[in-house]
Amino acid sequence: MTASSNSPAYSPIPLPDYREKPLSQMRADATAFYEEIRTRHTIREFSDRPVPRDIIETCLRAAGTAPSGANHQPWHFAVIGDTDMKRKIRHAAEEEERAFYAGRAGDEWIKALAPLGTDDSKPFLEIAPWLICIFGERKSKSTDGEMRKNYYVPESVSIATGFLIAALHRAGLATLTHTPSPMGFLGEICGRPAQDKPYLLLVTGYPAQDATIPQHATLKRALGDIATFFPAG
Ligand code: IYR
Numbered sequence: 001m002t003a004s005s006n007s008p009a010y011s012p013i014p015l016p017d018y019r020e021k022p023l024s025q026m027r028a029d030a031t032a033f034y035e036e037i038r039t040r041h042t043i044r045e046f047s048d049r050p051v052p053r054d055i056i057e058t059c060l061r062a063a064g065t066a067p068s069g070a071n072h073q074p075w076h077f078a079v080i081g082d083t084d085m086k087r088k089i090r091h092a093a094e095e096e097e098r099a100f101y102a103g104r105a106g107d108e109w110i111k112a113l114a115p116l117g118t119d120d121s122k123p124f125l126e127i128a129p130w131l132i133c134i135f136g137e138r139k140s141k142s143t144d145g146e147m148r149k150n151y152y153v154p155e156s157v158s159i160a161t162g163f164l165i166a167a168l169h170r171a172g173l174a175t176l177t178h179t180p181s182p183m184g185f186l187g188e189i190c191g192r193p194a195q196d197k198p199y200l201l202l203v204t205g206y207p208a209q210d211a212t213i214p215q216h217a218t219l220k221r222a223l224g225d226i227a228t229f230f231p232a233g
Contacts, residue, residue: 007142008143036169036170037166037169038220039169040165040166040169040175041174041213041217041218042175042176042177042213042217043174043175043176043207043208043211043212043213044118044124044176044211045124045207045208045210045211045212046124046127046128046129046174046176046203046205046206046207046208046211047127047205047206047207047208047209048127048128048129048205049129049205049206050129051129051130051173051204051205051206053081055171055173056079056130056132056168056204058167058171059164059167059168059171059173060077060079060132060164062163062164062166062167063075063077063160063161063163063164063167064160065163066156066159066160066162066163067156067159068152068156068159068160069150069151069152069153069155069156070150070151072140072142072148072150072151072156073140073156073160074136074137074138074140074150074151074153074156074157075134075135075136075137075156075157075160076134076135076137076192076196077132077133077134077135077164078132078133078135078186078190078192079130079131079132079133080130080131080132080133080190081129081130083126085189085190086125086126086131087126088189089125089131089133089185089186089189089201090122090123090125090126092180092185092186092189093122093125093178093180093183093185093201094120094121094122096180096181096182096183096185097119097120097122097180098120100120100181101119101120102120115214115215115216116214116216116217117214122178122180124176124178124203125178125201125203127205127208128176128203128204128205129204129205130203130204130205131201131202131203131204132164132201132202132203132204133186133189133190133198133200133201133202134157134160134161134164134198134199134200134201134202135157135186135187135190135192135196135197135198135199136150136153136154136156136157136196136197136199137150137153137193137195137196138150138153138195138196138197139195153197154199157199158199161177161199161200161202164202165177165202168202168204173204173205173206174204174205174206174207174211175202175203175204176202176203176204177200177202178200178201178202178203179200179201180201183198183201184198186198186201
């Protein structure tokens with residue numbers, strides 16, 4: 001049997017939930033989203049206040065609606081609230097970071113990080129209530145249980161991660177996109193299959209009372225610098 005013979009048949013349905021908005025509403029909503037998302041800041045000082053699991057679940061459902069290659073949804077979110085696992089992750093991450101900051105990064109990278117004030121100490125990995133380890137599945141099971149290859153895995157995972165960060169922010173939670181490098185240890189600690197690739201460790205919770213952000217992080221490129229319109233003007 002060929003792989004394609006296992007795919008469900010093409011079966012279009014009417015667009016189920018699109019609602020056109022008047023232009024005035026479109027402008028107001030576009031602006032409101034921009035005003036809201038621009039108040040998202042990556043933080044590294046978290047409170048240990050608990051966050052109910054159902055809120056994280058709803059944000060993950062939002063992430064799961066992201067577009068993906070062939071709609072294979074090649075992502076897995078390992079959600080860690082367990083104290084013991086958080087300690088293991090912190091220790092493994094700090095071990096990698098020590099090597100990174102002690103020379104593996106190279107001078108240029110260390111220089112680029114200077115305005116962020118980061119170092120090899122990662123206490124937030126034990127303090128924050130939830131660590132979301134985000135994996136890309138190079139292969140995964142279809143609904144009929146067949147293992148199949150996935151497509152555009154990094155793109156799909158990144159889009160879903162963007163949805164997740166926006167959803168957590170909308171819910172009132174702070175986030176940190178943490179990338180211990182390399183992060184192969186996450187697959188082992190989370191019991192993921194060897195072919196899964198860890199992409200990101202998303203830390204979430206309330207910010208600490210005295211949380212700060214680097215001034216440098218507030219500098220965002222202007223629209224004219226990140227976009228070109230055709231025709232111009
Ligand atoms: N993973 C390291 C270094 C680091 C790298 C980048 I690129 C950043 O934007 C921030 C940090 C760390 O987490 O400290």
